[in-house]
Amino acid sequence: MHTDFDACVRAVQSKDARFDGWFFTAVLTTRIYCRPSCPAAPPKVENMTFYPSAAAAQQAGFRACKRCRPDASPGSPQWNERADMVARAMRLIADGVVDRDGVPGLASRLGYSARQVERQLLAELGAGPLALARAQRAQTARLLIETTTMPMGEIAFAAGFSSIRTFNGTVREVFALAPGELRAREAKGRPAATAGSIALRLPFRRPLTPDNLFGHLAATAVPGVEEWRAGAYRRTLRLPHGPGIVELRPEADHIGCRLWLTDWRDLAQAISRCRRLLDLDADPLAVDALLSADPVLAPLVAKSPGRRVPRVTDGPEFAVRAVLGQQISTAAARTHAGRLVKAYGEPVDDPAGGLTHLFPSPAALAAHDPAELAMPQTRRNTLAALLDALDSGDLDLDVGSDWQRARAQLEALPGFGPWTVETIAMRALGDPDAFLPTDLGVRYAARDLGLPGTPAALTRHAAAWQPWRAYATQYLWATGDHPINVLPTDHPQPEGASR
Template sequence: MTDDGKYEAVCSRDARFDGEFFFAVSTTGIYCRPSCPAITPKRKNIRFYPTAAAAQGAGFRACRRCRPDAVPGSAEWNARADVVGRAMRLIGDGVVDREGVAGLAGRLGYSARQVQRQLNAELGAGPLALARAQRGHTARILLQTTGMRAAEIAFAAGFASVRQFNDTIREIYATTPSELRAARPGQTARFGPVGSGDGAAGIPLRLAFRGPYAAAEVFDYLGDRALAGLEEITGERGARTYRRTLRLPSGAGIAEVDEAPGAGGWLECRLHLCDLRDLTCATQRVRRLFDLDADPYAVGERLAADPALAPLVALRPGLRAPGAADPQELAVRAVLGQQVSVAAGRRLGEALLAAYGEPLQTPSGGLTHLFPRVERLAGAALGELGMPAARREAVRAVGAALADGTVLLDPGADRDETEKALLGLRGVGPWTAGYIRMRALADPDVLLTSDAAVRSGMRRAGAEAVDSEAWRPWRSYAMHHFRHAAAGRANDEEHRERNDR
């Protein structure tokens, strides 16, 4: 977009662009999201920035009204496979906080200086500034949703010292931590997390998304594949809660996400963490699982241009492509699900969890285990699963490759190289490698034409002879539309009735 086009989006308070860019007002010294409800400033007083960190680096503070730090992430970072896109995914996962800029650069295969130069040139901020902005957002959440002392919050959010924490809060929000805590939003707040202040029910978050969100389809998809003991869905359709255990860098956790979207465009989430240093990482993994940074407007525009896909897109606006909360877990489960039905794959996963999973210290409802570590699966007999020997060997091969780093599934992994490495493992074919690429690496441009349900949906939609290149870079979403098309006419009528309501 040109700056004039961005200004038009600001004038119309267009929420489609929240997270895609930020604008700052020179006369007030604040920066906002495009949909900020405040009076629109004059064009001559506005500057545009690609990231919140760039606006902060230019000396602007976050707007207290629109909370620009609580926007969805840019869909561009998932679509891009270059070093900037990979770096942004890794920074979001907290790699800079855990491993520093050197660790980030090492994962990307570049020098720290090269990474710094490329991020500064394109985003107006380097890796430290981007991570610092993220730490400030995490600290605000903890200040406003828990009763923790400020010093505890400083280290939980990833700051090296209390002084650094205080300076950052003052710079980003133009207030002290105690004043920011006193400004905790109420239940009617338009943006940002809402909490009781005691943290007894976990850390409550509002996970923002843009555009329509087909929550029922996402919950159906996850529910069909949920492993008892690792995941559960409670409640009635339309008001369900998805719960699962998480293996995080500093300890275990449990995530709970409600199906009913909030009126302001968010999903209610609660995180129960053994170590609060995992808050940023856990939040990003839940966001990837529910595909909350997608741009349904861009996806819909591209796919609806195809006559075969246009009716499917109109039937399910905001359809998402679910990712993975644990990429290594997803890879193992993909191998278990090869050439069997979804139900059979789920049964194998539950048998694996019962035999090799790690029990939670304190079970929570139906959640009792963490998924097995890949190091353990690499040398496991797996006789309890009742699978053919070749399939057991494939599970061990994937576990060993993940354990020794032959296959990398972190958010910044090179997707082409990872797929090539997967295909080099015995027992891993194109469907499995593509499925792992789509979900574990959140690639929005995967089309598994060998999938029986996808082929059936393409036949039903009349898309078999269509050139799928026209659907790039959103072919993963096309594939999900075809899977739903394969479910049959009764399923379509149900969705038409829901859309009418």
């Protein structure tokens, strides 16, 4: 969008928050870059220029605005909507792959040469993978500087910088303040983070209807790994440098987030995974505008605009849970998953609740005896085949995976029908167009709404909902009487049919 100068100018002059994260406004006279909704007076049109990423603006010599904090705006929805190489690269960079494995590691994960990755990112985003990772490190550093009392040397390495000198130079260049000045400027009147934790606000594009989002996560929570407590969804996280715990609370204009991390180097990755879990970088206006064109869906969208797709923090974990949940109730699926967690999960210490374990890794589960699971032999075989594919690395269900390749690999495994494959595509892979016409909840909703009753006919009707059929599914599910559709209370929710 940054190439449409007139459209960008209109967005800036109207302070339109819908475009935050889509592009960045750089002011030639002040050498500052902002988000479109910056509260400051709009600059003169002749002094504006636009960039597709914060990294590109920084690379061009602009510093972040101190008022609107453009580095903290919602991410571009493109990276979760698209399946091409650039979008996959952006998801992997957000997950810290460049910091951990360098550009060669990123290219290897994508199946391209480092030169091809560099060229395509530069062409579309105005910055290569190193610059994009540097911008993320700067944002992580700012969060730690402003919200913790950690020494600056520890922050430098926690944010991923190779030296304190590089850390100091980057912070001064991006924010026009030394690290100590940045802390002093923001610390006034703010309580420091509690020991071992950090509290954040996760922004999103409005509107957002939280009932099915948090309801789904709470109703399907695996004991020991997830819980709903004191108005918040909580879960353990498997992160590159150690386990973590997150607490996510719906608020009117943001998601309250508190993280407990074993290693602060995992902060950026943890935030990225939480945003992905709650689908916070979605573009609800674009989704709802298209779905509202269907007279059947229009009243549902008008009643509860901005529904999100409840996604996951760990693709392989969800695939295992999808197999466990085939053709059984939510309660039975949670029981099976809870047994696996107790037997093979890694223990964690939860300072604020009742979480006890990480969900077991594919490697740990691959060593288990399938006979220990109270399920049909065919489903045991399905789980064993999935675990073998995940453990060997043949099947990639992580954030940078190729959606269509993953679908084809899942379909080739025994016991993986359309429902299981599309459920994984919707929630684990993040495909916004995944669709489940055979799902009972979808079929009941279609019947009650007067939509076509057979999966084939419903699929033909749903062609008009593309590329947002995963969101249409949320609106259809929300017509049913099920705990997944209700913002939980602090009391136990009744169990219902499988989702």
